[in-house]
Amino acid sequence: MRHTRTPMNLPLIGAALVGLGAGALLSYPGWGLALSMLAWSIYHARQFNKVMSWLSREADDMPPEGTGLWGDLLDQLARRRKRAVAREDKLKAVISRFQQSTxxxxxxxxxxxxxxxLEWWNKAAETLLGFxxxxxxKSIFNLARDPxxxxxxxxxxxxxxxxxVSPINSHTFLQHQISRFGDGDRVLVSRDVTRLVKLEQTRQDFVANxxxxxRTPLTVIHGYVETFLEQDLPRPLHRGLSQMQHQTTRMERLVADLLLLSRLEATEHITDLxxxxxxxxxEQIHRDAExxxxxxxxxxxxxxxxxxxxLGQELELHSALSNLVFNAVRYTPGPGEISxxxxxxxxxxxxSVKDSGIGIDPIHIPRLTERFYRVDESRSSASGGTGLGLAIVKHVLMRHGAHLTIxxxxxxxxxxxxxxxPDMVRPVIEAVSN
Incomplete structure (x- = not known):
């Protein structure tokens, strides 16, 4: 029901005039005014209590009847409450759908x-993370305690x-990805990658084995080829054996790099620094590069x-840093500059290793550290590379908590x-003699 709005001061003035008039008829105008104001206050107190009682009840309860200003107020509150309930129902539906989907x-x-x-998580978090x-x-650090x-x-x-590894199942491997949103909040997504890890382990075992x-047959072939080349042979046969020696040497380097890469992939972190x-x-790498x-x-x-x-493993660091320097030598025409x-x-x-060589198209840079990825097949083969150098560099750096930029x-x-x-770099403390 719509109510006509009435300025609040008019009923108050009217009640005061009625009180004064009635009091004047009885020769007590002051008492008449006081009694009329008291009645006015009691009426509004009762209306206020009705409104508060209605607001404290369920949202679908009908508002009480009211007149004048209280009727207008109740109408406004009822409409606002109805809109709030509609918005709340809509939000509840969205949240319910989100929870069902997650x-x-x-x-x-x-x-x-x-x-x-921890603010919220889905059902899978209980299965994979044990929440x-x-x-x-509770703090995320109290539950995910892996350093x-x-x-x-x-x-x-x-x-x-x-x-x-999953904190509740040592046979399950999880891949964690964190993203920031809102005002400093984070969302953590943990995925079961056990099957992928097992497939990768199978691949690594196959390559390593x-x-x-x-290694043994290549060593035997290489040894016999060297022995034959020491003999006085016809030129065509000597040329063929020379090519065989070159290819067996290249295959031996490839096998050595595959074995090194398999060993690096076996563990992600170094335990003995x-x-x-x-x-x-x-300085040693510089001499070898010259x-x-x-x-x-x-x-x-x-x-x-x-x-x-x-801090780290010297042999691994030598392999990674020398790969970068030797690549610069291989792909920089002489006499070029290498810094x-x-x-x-x-x-x-x-x-850092900087060269004045042939360079690389930026489109290839994201894939340079992949196994056997070659920018130019013929150019890489001619240089004698195995296609595993930068993959070895990447894995060595990962094991040392470092990264590569190109x-x-x-x-x-x-x-x-x-x-x-910074925690992998330490200043040399020189002994001071007294």
Whole structure:
């Protein structure tokens, strides 16, 4: 029912005049005014109580009858309440649909608030991560206690996912991916990748076993070919044996790289770290690179910031850094410029190799670290490369908590830079004699 709005001061003035008039007739105008104001207050108090009682009841209850201003107020409140109920029902339907859809997912979805506390998760999170209703509101660090997950979470570098064993099942492997949204909130998506891990392990075992089995026959063939080449043979036969020697040597390098890559892939992290003299290591690689350059006479520029050691495995670091330097020698026509640099800043240690070689089209850069990926098949084969060098570099750096950046343009050379975290770099403490 619509009510006609009446200015609030008119009923009040009218009640006051009635009270004064009635009191004047009885010769007590003051008492008449006081009694009329008291009646006015009691009436509005009762109307107020009706409104409050109605507001405290269920939203679908009909509003009480009211007159005047209270009728207008009740109409406005009833309309607003009806719209609020409609919006609430709509939101409930959306939330219910969202919960039903996420409950059907096999991936665990967890919403974490800005204070790192668990806010909501779907059914799969209970199966994969072991969350329970009593965990709501607890810190994510109390439930996901793996140090690698904590480092991944706190570094806030979520470009790459993190793969770990499930906290409730050692035979299940989970891939974690975190994204930020809202005002500091995060959503964690955990996916069961056990099948993919097992397939990858099968592939690694096959490659490792096949490579291992190939070593012996290749060694035998290579030895016999060398023995035959030492003999006085006809030129066509000598030429054929020379090609066989070249190809067996290349296959031996390929097998060696496959075995190294399989070993690197076996574990993602190094458990035994040793201080490595980075200056001595780079100087050794520089000497080997000059020998590889040979008659092409590349010009090397070496800049090493002294006084630092790098924590890690020396053989792995030598393999990764030498691969970058030797690639620069192979793909830079002589006499070209090759710059080798090591420096340390607040972001960690950095090793870069810059050349003036043929360069790489930027379209190929995202795939350069894939196994056997070649920008130019004929060019790579002629250089004697196996196609595994940069894959080895990537895995060595991952095991050392580092990463590789590549900058290159066709005809303008390339720059490969290894970035090591600050906790892997230590200053050399020299002994002071008294």
């Amino acid at each position: 409950a059907s997912l096999f991936d665990a979805i967890v919403i974490i608030d800005r204070d790192n506390n 329970q209703d009593s965990d709501r509101g 690698r997950f904590i480092r991944y979470y706190q570094k806030e570098q979520y470009q790459e996912p993190l793969q770990l 096949a490579s291992h089995e190939l 040793h201080p490595v003299g980075i200056q001595r290591l780079i 020998e590889l350059s040979g008659d092409r006479a590349h010009h090397f520029q070496v800049e090493i910031e002294p006084g630092y050691q790098l 080798i640099r090591w420096w340390v800043d607040d972001k960690g240690g950095h090793f 900058k290159s343009k066709t005809g303008e050379g390339s720059t490969f830079t290894c970035h090591f975290p």
